[in-house]
Amino acid sequence: MRGARPATTFLVFLALWWLAARYSSVPPFMLPPPGDVAVALWTQRGLLLANTLVTLAEILLGLLCGTLLGGIAALGIVFSPVLQRWLMPVLVVSQAIPVFALAPLMVLWFGFGMVAKIIMAMLVIFFPVTANFADGLRRTPPGWLDLARTMNASPYAMLRHIRLPAALPAFASGLRVATAIAPIGAIIGEWAGASSGLGYIMLNANARIQTALMFAALFILAALTVALYVLVDRLLRRLLYWAPDTTGG
Amino acid sequence: METPPGILVRDLSLHFGGVTVFEGLSFEIAAQKFTALLGPSGVGKTTLLRIIAGLEAPATGGVAATDRAPLAGRIAYMAQQDFLLPWASALRNVMLGATLRGARPEPERALHLLERVGLGAQAHALPQTLSGGMRQRVALARTLYEDRPIVLMDEPFSALDSITRLKIQNLAAELLAGRTVLLITHDPLEACRLGHALFVLSGAPARLSEPLHVPGPPPRAADDIALLQTQGALMRTLTEAAAP
Numbered sequence: 489m490r491g492a493r494p495a496t497t498f499l500v501f502l503a504l505w506w507l508a509a510r511y512s513s514v515p516p517f518m519l520p521p522p523g524d525v526a527v528a529l530w531t532q533r534g535l536l537l538a539n540t541l542v543t544l545a546e547i548l549l550g551l552l553c554g555t556l557l558g559g560i561a562a563l564g565i566v567f568s569p570v571l572q573r574w575l576m577p578v579l580v581v582s583q584a585i586p587v588f589a590l591a592p593l594m595v596l597w598f599g600f601g602m603v604a605k606i607i608m609a610m611l612v613i614f615f616p617v618t619a620n621f622a623d624g625l626r627r628t629p630p631g632w633l634d635l636a637r638t639m640n641a642s643p644y645a646m647l648r649h650i651r652l653p654a655a656l657p658a659f660a661s662g663l664r665v666a667t668a669i670a671p672i673g674a675i676i677g678e679w680a681g682a683s684s685g686l687g688y689i690m691l692n693a694n695a696r697i698q699t700a701l702m703f704a705a706l707f708i709l710a711a712l713t714v715a716l717y718v719l720v721d722r723l724l725r726r727l728l729y730w731a732p733d734t735t736g737g
Numbered sequence: 738m739e740t741p742p743g744i745l746v747r748d749l750s751l752h753f754g755g756v757t758v759f760e761g762l763s764f765e766i767a768a769q770k771f772t773a774l775l776g777p778s779g780v781g782k783t784t785l786l787r788i789i790a791g792l793e794a795p796a797t798g799g800v801a802a803t804d805r806a807p808l809a810g811r812i813a814y815m816a817q818q819d820f821l822l823p824w825a826s827a828l829r830n831v832m833l834g835a836t837l838r839g840a841r842p843e844p845e846r847a848l849h850l851l852e853r854v855g856l857g858a859q860a861h862a863l864p865q866t867l868s869g870g871m872r873q874r875v876a877l878a879r880t881l882y883e884d885r886p887i888v889l890m891d892e893p894f895s896a897l898d899s900i901t902r903l904k905i906q907n908l909a910a911e912l913l914a915g916r917t918v919l920l921i922t923h924d925p926l927e928a929c930r931l932g933h934a935l936f937v938l939s940g941a942p943a944r945l946s947e948p949l950h951v952p953g954p955p956p957r958a959a960d961d962i963a964l965l966q967t968q969g970a971l972m973r974t975l976t977e978a979a980a981p
Binding site: 629631632634635636637638639640641642645646649650653654730731732 | 787790791792809810812813814816818820822823824833834836837838839863865883
């Protein structure tokens with residue numbers, strides 16, 4: 489009965505929500521009952537779908553570019569001591585700046601279009617991808633490297649056939665975290681200034697007290713994030729069939 | 738394969754964290770023989786093997802082949818752990834050297850070697866599906882695939898149960914015959930079954946004992962009288978080496 493537990497949790501959550509909306513004194517414009525949200529989901533489906541696709545595109549492109557950039561940065565850090573000395577402090581400082589505070593700047597620089605949101609998603613995921621992958625590349629079991637040396641392997645062959653595959657489970661951990669948090673970057677970017685996307689719908693609906701529509705957008709965003717995470721997780725498990733920590737659960 | 742040379746260790750010195758591991762250590766490892774190296778833990782056996790393998794550099798002195806050609810590229814190394822790559826099948830693990838050197842892999846030869854170690858049916862299995870003994874046999878096949886004249890082995894069978902160990906010793910003796918083999922072991926029986934010459938390394942800085950020679954070709958039966966006598970002598974040498 490896979491999925492029975494999440495389904496039960498979801499139903500209990502819906503029931504509590506319905507009870508709170510029905511029997512508490514909270515007005516519907518602050519907490520609409522689930523039924524109203526379902527109605528909004530259905531009647532505004534065209535609008536919601538179009539804007540979901542925008543946000544999804546931002547998330548996916550942000551994930552792709554952020555992962556590529558993070559991967560390259562990790563390789564640079566691990567294999568070039570000079571790059572490590574220059575890049576590591578920048579990375580750490582970059583984590584000290586709240587990404588939220590950068591969003592208006594990104595919109596100012598890159599406009600109301602998708603680019604600012606993609607960059608926001610990239611900024612959010614860059615660090616976990618880089619840090620995890622670099623860590624994985626540094627932790628190659630020394631026995632494998634010694635063995636490769638006695639086999640006259642070139643540094644490039646060692647990287648390609650031993651260090652890279654050995655670092656993939658760590659890279660996968662970073663990618664999982666990135667998948668879960670990339671939507672945050674995209675939505676913050678939309679809040680700072682956008683003409684489409686789920687974040688834009690939420691802000692607009694909120695301003696017009698269309699709370700049910702706002703909840704509908706929020707619901708889609710949550711479902712999207714969970715679906716994306718599950719998809720990436722399944723894909724990584726399949727690719728890393730040999731890694732012990734991905735065979736269970 | 739070329740005629741395997743012997744190994745000359747000359748005037749080796751190594752200091753490690755303020756401790757003198759070796760000081761002017763010199764000896765010769767006979768060509769085309771099994772040489773077993775025993776001694777207490779931490780005395781520097783593995784370090785010595787790593788220096789010969791070119792994985793560590795001594796402070797002074799060096800290692801050379803008796804035929805004066807360079808040692809690099811003529812040594813295969815087998816460690817205590819199997820170090821099989823978990824993402825590659827047994828077959829691909831055996832051919833790892835070819836993959837790493839960018840040479841054309843020879844699956845037929847690799848499969849033949851796996852068959853020799855009794856794992857022909859497991860050629861496409863991933864390492865984590867194999868038992869410890871099977872994994873070590875894959876590592877042995879990988880060592881043989883390298884087809885190097887000199888083979889260095891660092892307690893390769895110590896993690897195996899005694900019956901599996903006896904079987905894989907027979908296999909190693911058969912498949913490595915004619916090569917120059919240096920085997921580190923903690924097991925006196927293993928040393929006596931496989932070794933032509935046995936050395937004990939002990940003390941700080943470490944010194945080698947006079948070699949013990951075991952009569953008869955390896956692998957010797959575990960109840961062979963000459964073997965048991967040598968094992969007794971070896972135990973005495975080891976006990977003396979362990980005394981303060």
